[in-house]
Amino acid sequence: MVAVSVLQPMWLSIQLATFTTVILILIGTPIAWWLSQTGTRWKPAVQAVVAMPIVLPPTVLGFYLLILLGPDGAIGSWWVQLTGSALTFSFTGLVIASCVYSLPFAVQPMQNAFESLPRQYLERAWTLGASRLDAFFSIVVPLSVRGFISGIVLSFAHTLGEFGVVLMVGGNIPGETRVVSIAIYDHVESLNYAAAHRMSLVLIGFAFIVLMAMFVLNRRWGSR
Amino acid sequence: MIPLRHKLTRGSFTLDVDVEIPDTGITGVFGESGSGKTTLLRCIAGLEQMDGIPAHKRNVGYVFQDPALFPHLTVRGNIEYGARRATTHRVDSAPVVGMLGIGDLLDRKPGSLSGGEAQRVAIAAALLRSPDIVLMDEPLASLDRRRKDELLPYFDRLHDELAVPVIYVSHDIDEICRLCDHLILLEDGGVAADGDLFDVVARVDVPMLSGQNAGVVLWATPIDHEEGLTRFDFGDGEIWAPGEFEVGRHPMRLRVAASDVSIVRERPSQTTIQNVIRATIEAVHPVDAATALVRLETGHQNLLSQVTNRSIRRLGLEVGDRVFAQVKSVTVRH
Numbered sequence: 001m002v003a004v005s006v007l008q009p010m011w012l013s014i015q016l017a018t019f020t021t022v023i024l025i026l027i028g029t030p031i032a033w034w035l036s037q038t039g040t041r042w043k044p045a046v047q048a049v050v051a052m053p054i055v056l057p058p059t060v061l062g063f064y065l066l067i068l069l070g071p072d073g074a075i076g077s078w079w080v081q082l083t084g085s086a087l088t089f090s091f092t093g094l095v096i097a098s099c100v101y102s103l104p105f106a107v108q109p110m111q112n113a114f115e116s117l118p119r120q121y122l123e124r125a126w127t128l129g130a131s132r133l134d135a136f137f138s139i140v141v142p143l144s145v146r147g148f149i150s151g152i153v154l155s156f157a158h159t160l161g162e163f164g165v166v167l168m169v170g171g172n173i174p175g176e177t178r179v180v181s182i183a184i185y186d187h188v189e190s191l192n193y194a195a196a197h198r199m200s201l202v203l204i205g206f207a208f209i210v211l212m213a214m215f216v217l218n219r220r221w222g223s224r
Numbered sequence: 225m226i227p228l229r230h231k232l233t234r235g236s237f238t239l240d241v242d243v244e245i246p247d248t249g250i251t252g253v254f255g256e257s258g259s260g261k262t263t264l265l266r267c268i269a270g271l272e273q274m275d276g277i278p279a280h281k282r283n284v285g286y287v288f289q290d291p292a293l294f295p296h297l298t299v300r301g302n303i304e305y306g307a308r309r310a311t312t313h314r315v316d317s318a319p320v321v322g323m324l325g326i327g328d329l330l331d332r333k334p335g336s337l338s339g340g341e342a343q344r345v346a347i348a349a350a351l352l353r354s355p356d357i358v359l360m361d362e363p364l365a366s367l368d369r370r371r372k373d374e375l376l377p378y379f380d381r382l383h384d385e386l387a388v389p390v391i392y393v394s395h396d397i398d399e400i401c402r403l404c405d406h407l408i409l410l411e412d413g414g415v416a417a418d419g420d421l422f423d424v425v426a427r428v429d430v431p432m433l434s435g436q437n438a439g440v441v442l443w444a445t446p447i448d449h450e451e452g453l454t455r456f457d458f459g460d461g462e463i464w465a466p467g468e469f470e471v472g473r474h475p476m477r478l479r480v481a482a483s484d485v486s487i488v489r490e491r492p493s494q495t496t497i498q499n500v501i502r503a504t505i506e507a508v509h510p511v512d513a514a515t516a517l518v519r520l521e522t523g524h525q526n527l528l529s530q531v532t533n534r535s536i537r538r539l540g541l542e543v544g545d546r547v548f549a550q551v552k553s554v555t556v557r558h
Binding site: 118127 | 271284286311
């Protein structure tokens with residue numbers, strides 16, 4: 001019983017972070033690429049929107065996501081019509097909220113990597129017969145591996161540590177939205193410090209290992 | 225002939241080119257920086273206009289000034305990149321690799337290559353794309369003198385062995401005189417002159433080709449050598465040039481700068497100048513207040529001489545006069 005109460009939030013957090021990271025790489029890559037290539041005067045505005053979750057209090061973000069995803073909200077009502085269930089206080093709702101919350105952590109490292117790539121590489125690839133998409137996957141992606149690693153690690157770790165947004169949008173439903181940060185908060189509130197320690201120490205160790213792995217990988221790829 | 229028709233406006237600059245170039249050999253594009261040379265190549269390659277046929281469907285081989293090889297691929301991976309994407313037919317890589325002397329580099333990464341080696345690899349990559357036309361944008365400009373001299377023989381081989389037409393952009397008229405067969409002169413985005421290289425450089429009425437840039441190219445065959453000099457037969461007589469060149473070789477190009485040619489009425493009896501050539505004045509064209517360009521006809525070929533207007537007046541030189549050209553120095557090109 002003890003094991004389940006520790007492992008279940010952990011497992012849920014890892015699932016949430018994994019789903020969020022995969023989705024963020026899929027939608028963040030085109031956004032980052034567009035930002036790195038565009039000359040439009042709207043670029044600063046788009047960049048500001050993408051970066052906003054960094055500076056906004058998670059409660060503010062969570063509050064508006066709650067309204068947006070709720071059964072009466074623009075996205076939430078549409079979802080209810082489509083599936084018959086609400087987005088708020090569900091795992092799916094958490095994934096959507098996490099994607100918004102962690103978007104800058106995926107986009108910015110990739111955008112930096114894309115922007116540091118000499119344009120000449122792209123032009124050479126095109127004149128050698130590669131289409132835009134072909135050149136992106138054969139030249140840009142392999143030369144931006146560091147940006148992708150940073151984006152993956154940062155959005156995964158950031159989602160894992162998310163608290164305020166989860167509390168606002170997901171609440172505290174065991175097995176559905178009770179992720180590890182919520183569980184720790186719960187344990188502290190009920191003065192169960194031993195349980196809080198166990199989870200917190202695992203998180204500290206995890207954060208250290210992930211970040212160190214990222215720096216080691218970056219050094220390996222960087223020195224090629 | 226291949227038509228080149230390109231028009232593009234960028235701010236206050238307008239490129240407007242409408243010429244035809246031969247479908248074999250190397251066409252040189254000469255002009256100062258800002259004259260639109262690179263823009264012309266980029267238009268041909270589809271890198272400028274974002275509408276029209278996209279670059280990857282144009283089947284051109286583009287050699288940039290900076291080789292910019294893909295750093296994550298080996299040399300082999302780099303030269304196969306275009307070959308694997310060739311749509312028409314695949315060129316056999318062995319002769320190209322041999323011609324450019326990169327056989328020993330195939331497993332290296334671009335980061336370990338010298339500038340000249342990297343440029344040779346970039347050329348091989350462009351050729352193996354089996355292009356309909358090869359575009360070269362100052363491929364020697366980023367190299368120092370020594371590397372340049374190291375690379376030039378490979379370009380001579382390209383000139384002799386390549387079947388596809390090449391457009392070669394440069395701001396160095398000597399480089400162009402060595403490598404090219406046809407010439408386009410670009411000035412402020414427009415064509416100042418174009419045509420056969422030997423004809424265009426012998427013109428006196430093109431301001432771009434005055435001063436340092438004025439001079440002709442002669443075809444000449446080595447006959448024998450003596451005291452470090454080679455005697456050439458240029459069809460209209462003999463001419464000496466420094467260096468010992470293989471006798472009986474195919475004709476070579478001699479570059480004679482206009483500033484190295486002076487004109488005398490009588491054949492001088494005692495002079496340090498080796499080359500005194502009988503010629504007829506074909507044209508006189510003032511360049512500025514002080515100097516003029518004189519085109520001399522030696523029979524089948526031409527010489528240019530840069531002289532002062534004062535000398536022309538003093539000697540009373542006129543079109544049709546029979547004179548002697550004293551050639552102070554000759555550079556052998558290729």
